[in-house]
Amino acid sequence: MRIKKNIAISESGFMFNPITGESFTVNPIGTEILQMINDGFESDQIIEAICNKYQVDQHTFDKDLTDFTGMLDHHHLSQHHDKEEA
Amino acid sequence: MTRKKLNIAVTGLNAIDSPGPGVAVIRGLLEAKSFDANIVGLAYESLEPGIYMHNLVSKTYQVPYPSAGVDVLLDRLQFIHQKEHLDVIIPNFDAELYSYIKIEGELNAMGIHIFLPTMTQLEERHKINLFDFGKKYAIKVPKSKVIYEISDIYDLQKEFEMPVVVKGKFYDAGIASNIDQVKSLFKKISAKWGLPIIIQEFVQGTEFNITGLGDGKGNTIAAVPMRKQYITDKGKAWGGISIADQTMLDLTNHFIGSTKWRGGFELELMKDKNNEFNLLEINPRMPAWIYLAVGVGQNIPEALVRMALGEEVTPYTTYDIGKMFIRYAWDMIVDISEFQKISTSGEL
Amino acid sequence: MEKLRYERPIIRRLDSEMPNKFGMRTDYRPTTQIEGVAVKTLIEEFGSPLFVISEKVLRSQYRKARKAFTTRYPKVQFAWSYKTNYISAVCNVFHQEGSWAEVVSGFEFQKALGNGVEGSKIIFNGPDKSEEDLEMAIKHNSLIHIDHLDELYTLTELADRHKTKPRVAIRVNMDTGVYPMWDRFGFNYENGQAWDALNKIMHSGKLELVGLHCHIGTFMLSTQAYAVAAGKLAELAIGVQRKFNHTIKYIDMGGGFTSKNTLKGAYLPGSDTNPSFDDYAEAITTALLNADFTAEYLPTLILETGRALVDEAGYVLGTVISNKRSSKGKRITIVDIGVNLMFTSFWYDHKVTPAQEFTQYAEDTTLNGPLCMNIDVIRESVSLPLLNKGDNIVVHSVGAYNMTQWMQFITLRPAVVMIDVDGKPHIIREKENLNTVNGQERIPIHLNRFEL
Known part of the structure; x- marks a missing residue:
């Protein structure tokens, strides 16, 4: 999964989709995950990194990550192939 | 002589098609002759236009909705006060007045002043109580009755002539010309806004408004009558003209004198076929068209601030007649970074 | 190196709504203790859910x-x-x-x-x-x-x-x-x-x-x-x-x-x-x-x-069982406090606060109880900070009627603890057990046995 290329993410966790004009806010851990996704991390790498850094077990975080990426899909912010979607 | 500087916080920056009075109030404050105002905006939502009017508002903070309770509001105001050293707050939304009246003591202790009606004044002019209000102060109000049960509707035929206005407790109203329509409006409005429902005599005529300021001792500090010239589909004035109607001014003096009204207000009046004024509603704050009052020579926002600070204010007695206000919409160009800042940090 | 406190990731769309006079947003502070006794300690000692009276x-x-x-x-x-x-x-x-x-x-x-x-x-x-x-x-x-x-x-x-x-x-x-x-x-x-x-x-x-x-x-x-x-x-x-x-x-x-x-x-x-x-x-x-x-x-x-x-003297403490999403993407949080214990949630919007620190991020949440009944809703819509499974919540002002109108339905009724004026907790009503229910029942002899 990738975040659509044209979507800007600020350090303060503000996301803007220039195609739809929608804005979003993301909490700090969400911003961190988005950064990892953009850097090409796969989910198991994200899980490992987060579980090493935060007080959370793999099961819980796995579930929360699925939920989070599910919401990215829900808001049409992600793409699952390399080709650019609108 | 240098004029004193005052930090004044203002709410109601939603200058939209059903506008809050904030931006108009601010324009009055910036034109004040007796002080230099530095305006701090207080906003609920990040798209209230006033937030982005940097020539009027130096800094805006988001504040919690009244539904969050006064403790949370006080916390936030304390935070803002530390940074901005507020002298006066002017709340402009009906829904927030209750909370501000409630915390007046705490605000005063912090050195912040407000100038609002008393809790009793706020309550007794409420839609539900308006009929009793009229009786108490000998002001003509349309006959109205508060009903809780749909079966009460049948008794209405004895007391009211059709059509009648069916109103919700907070919002919404409709005109019914027979009992079946009353029933259907009762169901529709009570489903949305709850009980009770207010049944009001329908008064046909021409709408007039008057805005003013009472000193809390029964004296009129300012009063400007206006006739709406253009009304939007939401019932808001988009254009109006100052008029010289002595009956309206007498009515206002009587209203202020008998209730000892404290603060700004707007009376909504309907002049019926007998040329008599019926009081439809009392708004317990300055109206969105308050800048007309400033423009005709009565700077009500300025006077209100001075009253809040405990100064003696000489009442305004004259104003220019035949001056119009014509409202217009104005598109500002705003960078998304500003929207981002207010949305994520609650400050801009 | 010590690990940081975890908060689940969230994303929220900024819906540009004009201030509606009747909009709801609730602001919170955590309730980590009641009369000096930590919520976590109370739950560890007396179980969850738990009624607490000051x-x-x-x-x-x-x-x-x-x-x-x-x-x-x-x-x-x-x-x-x-x-x-x-x-x-x-x-x-x-x-x-x-x-x-x-x-x-x-x-x-x-x-x-x-x-x-x-x-x-x-x-x-x-x-x-x-x-x-x-x-x-x-x-x-x-x-x-x-x-x-x-x-x-x-x-x-x-x-x-x-x-x-x-x-x-x-x-x-x-x-x-x-x-x-x-x-x-x-x-x-x-x-x-x-x-x-x-x-x-x-x-x-x-x-x-x-x-x-x-x-x-x-x-x-x-x-x-x-x-x-x-x-x-x-x-x-x-x-x-x-x-x-x-x-x-x-x-x-x-x-x-x-x-x-x-x-x-x-x-x-x-x-x-x-x-x-x-x-x-x-x-x-x-x-x-x-x-x-x-x-x-x-x-x-x-x-x-x-x-x-x-x-105001009564609280009910509970624990998050699960976080889910509705088909429309709305957050649902299931807690172990249901309407069987909180009859008053049918007519009040009870104040609910987390029992641990949290950040300013919040989600619009439906708070459901543990019963397998659709009506088991503690709050229809409440803006709540991000709760993890196992986190605790405190429901406020539940001292009246709940401890008399509560139902023994699906689950047993929990313990009630009173914290005395010196901050010492006492059980004032024991947690119910199987015998509380079965002890009142009588089985006719012909219904004693069965084979499956």
Whole structure:
């Protein structure tokens, strides 16, 4: 999964989709995950990194990550192939 | 002589098609002759236009909705006060007045002043109580009755002539010309806004408004009558003209004198076929068209601030007649970074 | 290196809405402890969910109420409303403070006796008093508040049979300008029923008329209604004095005072808008003092307020079972507190706070209980910080009615703990177990065995 290329993410966790004009806010851990996704991390790498850094077990975080990426899909912010979607 | 500087916080920056009075109030404050105002905006939502009017508002903070309770509001105001050293707050939304009246003591202790009606004044002019209000102060109000049960509707035929206005407790109203329509409006409005429902005599005529300021001792500090010239589909004035109607001014003096009204207000009046004024509603704050009052020579926002600070204010007695206000919409160009800042940090 | 506190990732779309006067957003601070005892410790020790009652708040509420009335009126007596919360430890806090008991069934009457309340200090209300109940009340010289004519006749017969003069009052209902009018209890004032009942009592000579009682409604946001009611009862009392030269000893204004809870559909929180004890006291005592009583005949004022004394003292602690999403993407959080324990969630928007620190990020959440029933909703829509599975929450102001109206349904009822004024927790009602249910059951022999 990738975040659509044209979507800007600020350090303060503000996301803007220039195609739809929608804005979003993301909490700090969400911003961190988005950064990892953009850097090409796969989910198991994200899980490992987060579980090493935060007080959370793999099961819980796995579930929360699925939920989070599910919401990215829900808001049409992600793409699952390399080709650019609108 | 240098004029004193005052930090004044203002709410109601939603200058939209059903506008809050904030931006108009601010324009009055910036034109004040007796002080230099530095305006701090207080906003609920990040798209209230006033937030982005940097020539009027130096800094805006988001504040919690009244539904969050006064403790949370006080916390936030304390935070803002530390940074901005507020002298006066002017709340402009009906829904927030209750909370501000409630915390007046705490605000005063912090050195912040407000100038609002008393809790009793706020309550007794409420839609539900308006009929009793009229009786108490000998002001003509349309006959109205508060009903809780749909079966009460049948008794209405004895007391009211059709059509009648069916109103919700907070919002919404409709005109019914027979009992079946009353029933259907009762169901529709009570489903949305709850009980009770207010049944009001329908008064046909021409709408007039008057805005003013009472000193809390029964004296009129300012009063400007206006006739709406253009009304939007939401019932808001988009254009109006100052008029010289002595009956309206007498009515206002009587209203202020008998209730000892404290603060700004707007009376909504309907002049019926007998040329008599019926009081439809009392708004317990300055109206969105308050800048007309400033423009005709009565700077009500300025006077209100001075009253809040405990100064003696000489009442305004004259104003220019035949001056119009014509409202217009104005598109500002705003960078998304500003929207981002207010949305994520609650400050801009 | 120590790991950082975890918060689940969230994304929220910025919906650009203009301020709607009726928009809802709630701001929170965590409730990590109650009266100095950590929520986590309470749950570890006594389980989750858990009802917690603060003895300190019970006493301070009572003292606030008493002060509001006694500073305005010379003769005041409180009677603890058993139905609001009849856990004995709670009742006894109020009895220690000086409250009599107000009961509405034979069961509650026995509970009050069991707690050690003298029969003469028990007020017996309610429409359902059996002959045995009435005999018990007569035997203990209690104050019997007559609800209807059938009860009046039964009492007259019992008085004959036992050769005694029971002490009675009548309950009066009336129009106080509020809706709904509670006219199904007692005798109506406006149509003359009340006066008629008083005549019957006085002419029979078999009952000792000592008081007048009313209870005009529940969660009364208008104090003016109490002033109207007090005025009308005073008029009746003065009428009895004039006609029969008989002095009414007390006027019992019942209960119905609000707590600080927020009713569903209210815009401003109850903590900002609901009347205080001083507001109620001012309305009631002014009406009584302005009535035509001479100083020597001024009746005692009895108050049966329950909710306003106990609601704020009660909390229920719970634990997050799971976070889910609805088909529309809305956050659903399931907790172990259901409507079976919190009956009041049907009419209040209870304040819910997390029991641990959190950041400013929040999600619009539906808070569901653990029952497999669609109606098990604690809050339909509440903006809550991000809760993880296993996190704890605290529901506030649940002291009234929940610990008497709770249902044994699907799950067993949890323990109730009282934290004393020194901050020490005591179990005041044990967690129920299988035997609580099975112990009452009997299985016919032919249903004892089966094979599957």
